[in-house]
Amino acid sequence: MGKRLIVIGGVAAGMSAAAKARRVDREMEAVVYEKSPYISYAACGMPYFIAGDVADYLSLLARTPEQMAKQGVEVHVRHEVTAIDPDTRTVTVRDLAGGREFTQGYDRLVIATGARPVRPPLPGLDLEGVFVLRSLDEGRALRRFLVDSREHRPQRAVVLGGGYVGVEMAETFRRLGLEVKMVIRSGKVMRAALDDDVRGLVEEELACQGVEVVMGKPVVFEGSRRVEAVVVENESESGNEGGRYPCDVALLGIGVRPEVALARAAGVALGVTGAIATDGASATNLPDVYAAGDCAEVFHLVTGEPAYIPLGSTANKQGRVAGTNAAGGEATFGGVVGTMVVRVFDLAVARTGLTAAQAQALGYSVRAVMIRAMDGSHYFPGTAPIHVKLVADEETGRLLGGQIAGRRGVAKRIDVLATALHHRLTVVDLQRLDLSYAPPFAPVWDPILVAANVAAR
DSSP states (O other): OOOEEEEEOOHHHHHHHHHHHHHHOTTOEEEEEESSSOSEEOGGGHHHHHHTSSSOGGGGEEEOHHHHHHTTEEEEESEEEEEEETTTTEEEEEETTTOOEEEEEOSEEEEOOOEEEOOOOOTTTTSBTEEEOOSHHHHHHHHIIIIIOSSOOOOEEEEEOOSHHHHHHHHHHHHTTOEEEEEESSSOTTTTTOOHHHHHHHHHHHHHTTEEEEESEEEEEEOSSBOOEEEEEEEETTEEEEEEEEOSEEEEOSOEEEOOHHHHHTTOOBOTTSSBOOOTTSBOSSTTEEEOSTTBOEEBTTTOSEEOOOOHHHHHHHHHHHHHHHTTOOOOOOOBOOOEEEEETTEEEEEEEOOHHHHHHTTOOEEEEEEEEESSOTTSTTOOEEEEEEEEETTTOBEEEEEEEESSSHHHHHHHHHHHHHTTOBHHHHHTOOOOOBTTTBOSSOHHHHHHHHHTO
16 A cells, blocks of 8 residues: 545645656545635636626635546545644544544645635624635625525625735625725735736726725624624824724625744744745755645745735645655746736726735845736727836846736736746847737737836936
């Protein structure tokens, strides 16, 4: 019998690790314990399921236990690992459905416990109508509350937080006909992702679509059984200001934290970000114990430092590396540059690398340029404006980051900048790129090239 791999947690990282381990070593026994009813699903698709773009939540399921069994992976849903003993190489497992507890030995272990949503201890947090959006069950519950229930039809929504999920859900609520207010402590949408000039485009689009952004922090959810209002406090120079915002549904989207309690209790070292510290092989400080996904740090290729950037695309890659090495193969996770793209109604917004503010905080002498161009030939029907911002090192010309906002072609272009960051290109290198041209897709001088020309002056 081959060695046994136990994977704690499913979804992107866990299932990728188990499947890859089995492909590397066909004799390895791969066992996955997942405490939820689902082992792998497209969490990023939940706002679109709630909005009705995806008709059935089953479409979001990527893999089932039955599919994994055909690949030789044994999956146990509704099973929670409650302890890891690295000395005896065992895990303690609680069968949540059956109520029993047992121990299981391992030769290799992958921790893929993911992340948990931030839930501040606010009065009224448990009222009906207050949601977070992290698990598929939570997404289904919100869909039922908004659309499927015959008891009530919510008319007003408050979104707490201005990150990716907050922006996507503000759009979803508006598409479902609700009045929407976004309560953001800093008052800045996507504060960590965008510089102020690009953020202004996002906030303009939100305003045009009827979304009001409110500066402040929530302090109380009011209501008897269901949420009826959110009370907000705003600390300003003139004293404490704020307001009471009536609502029928409230969504907490103020971030996530790595789920590391289990790992920490077993002696797994955490990094500077608070997530599990791993090396290039996704290995932890404990022998034969690996970590991947939203519970683990990543290496940022621009800063050269550990970072916490919980994204599904990253989790899948980390999981493959962890599974390969756990099965005796050799693989290295090369790092990330923090690339993302999000839809804000009719606007697509993307970023990669460092913002100008982040680069300045790290001590770079920053050269930042932002241009407005057209996303196709000016005479072609449907051509629309696009904004490209480049952030470069003033001394070397090395590209440090980029941000793009427009109606079309944004994802294509941010991937060009991400590739440039991976290869440490300068703005002069960008000028020399042979990018595609055809009137429906890009002008003869692509906006990326236009921005590079300005940055290289």
